[in-house]
Ligand SMILES: Nc1ncnc2c1ncn2[C@@H]1O[C@H](COP(=O)(O)OP(=O)(O)OP(=O)(O)O)[C@@H](O)[C@H]1O
């Protein structure tokens with residue numbers, strides 16, 4: 001029988017959530033939902049939640065739980081026929097509890113990447129703001145420096161990837177992520193991966209998902225968002 005598959009991927013900024021999510025979406029046909037993309041869409045559209053979110057992001061802070069859940073949960077509720085992978089949510093215990101009330105998760109992937117690796121990666125990260133496409137000047141550079149491969153539009157460095165904002169973000173991540181990790185561990189769905197390279201972690205995640213997703217039928221497979 002067909003079963004929908006629901007997963008979250010967690011990890012500090014720069015840990016490879018977006019990169020690995022794209023690989024999962026491509027290999028397993030899950031829909032990749034990025035909380036950061038939802039936030040950016042709302043900022044661009046100047047929604048009430050977006051305007052509010054921007055003031056926190058500028059300071060390198062998380063968007064408050066009630067704003068995030070208001071943005072995200074209705075979008076998830078629309079996806080009743082779709083298997084998905086949620087990237088960047090939950091980041092706090094309150095968000096994990098809200099998500100738990102809305103749906104049952106099959107797997108929580110936790111990326112545990114050394115601090116020095118994170119700093120180095122984010123220093124070289126450039127994004128295409130309207131699509132959320134991510135480049136790294138060493139790992140996956142664009143074909144033309146500073147230019148998005150698909151649209152030809154300019155790439156930017158996000159304000160919150162700059163070193164001053166970054167240290168605060170990483171410290172804050174650690175504090176708020178611990179109870180979320182414990183929450184999923186207690187549920188028996190936590191899978192933690194530690195390495196400095198995405199290419200080392202990816203085969204292990206792929207093997208895990210191959211054992212967890214075999215019963216998903218084609219009607220439950222959804223295209224990636226990007
Ligand atoms: N679940 C969330 N809870 C609170 N704030 C969030 C959440 N998801 C995204 N945000 C806000 O939106 C910003 C952009 O999110 P996004 O995930 O793209 O970027 P990020 O923090 O650089 O994360 P990462 O580098 O881990 O992908 C975050 O810095 C944060 O302020």
Ligand SMILES: Nc1nc2c(ncn2[C@H]2C[C@H](O)[C@@H](COP(=O)(O)OP(=O)(O)O)O2)c(=O)[nH]1
Pocket residue numbers: 011012013014015016017018019020121122124125126134135136137138139196197198199
């Ligand atoms: N050098 C190197 N860079 C990597 C690796 N995996 C991902 N990256 C790059 C891509 C991005 O520029 C940056 C952060 O990755 P990301 O997928 O955006 O992470 P996240 O912030 O969504 O968790 O690091 C990797 O394994 N090695």
